[in-house]
Amino acid sequence: MKIIEKKADLKIEINKLRNFSKTIGFVPTMGALHEGHISLITSSKNDNDITIASIFVNPTQFNDKKDYQRYPRILNDDVKKLEEAKCDILFIPTEEEMYPEEDNRQFDFGNIDKVMEGKFRPGHFRGVALIVSKLFEIVTPDRAYFGEKDFQQVAIIKHLTKLMCYPVEIVSCPIIRESDGLAMSSRNMLLNKEEREHVPLISKTLFKARNIAQKMNVEETKNWVIQTINADPFLKAEYFEIVNDTSLESINNWSQKGEKVGCIAVHVGNIRLIDNVRFYL
Ligand code: PAF
DSSP, X not given: OEXXXXXHHHHHHHHHHHHTTOOEEEEXXXXXXXXXXXXXXXXXXXXXXXXXXXXXXXXXXXXXXXXXXXXOOOHHHHHHHHHHTTOSEEEOOOHHHHOSSOOOOOOOOTTTTTSTHHHHSTTHHHHHHHHHHHHHHHHOOSEEEEEGGGHHHHHHHHHHHHHTTOOOEEEEEOOOBOTTSOBOOGGGGGSOHHHHHHTXXXXXXXXXXXXXXXXXXXXXXXXHHHHHHHTSTXXXXXXXXXXXXXXOOBOOSTTSSSOEEEEEEEEETTEEEEEEEEEOO
């Protein structure tokens, strides 16, 4: 695997690949890689000639400075995992390389950045859009791969891609879970032993909610999820919303058209986790 730090060097490499008509799959990450990330590399390798991953802990998408400071950074482990997964190129730019000057761009995402993560993490999706647009312009991938755990992020990136006319296919890949159901996330490694024992309740509650929904209306189902999570002294639900999977507008009746996704954010001590499930009603 080639490890590249400079945009200019990566561009030279990409031009060479393009001269040989190679297709490029791209997996942008912030590192602290787990099986979820590796599943994205595997999908990219199946679909493309060359797979490029990036690791960059993007400061502009952290609305909480402490969250940015404690975000896990374990580059040596990440490199090993990517080499085992047979990733072809790893791009690890510095902050100076990605933000040589202040980037003041604003994006209009309509409703989809006003709700859920957008509401509780102001500025977060603007930061995601800033970095993803820069990375897409450098890497010029044919396909880019994102995990569905970050359901709203995938919607934002699809919107951004249309807005900016990037000729890239956005591929969203299923959530990978631990054996006890916990959605894999880089932040899981920040949980202490006790917290780790309590967090499987998040996915267990979401899965149970799908059955509960057969008997309860939307409001009752939402209240049941929040109450079940908050009954655990280690967990505090920030929100649980059931939304249309395209418009991200709240559902208030099961008979509403479109696919429905239940999205949750939960505080566990200092750590904030998100998860989601689809409702088939
Ligand atoms: O999902 C992530 O890891 C990040 O939000 C992303 C897409 C790499 C942008 O920094």
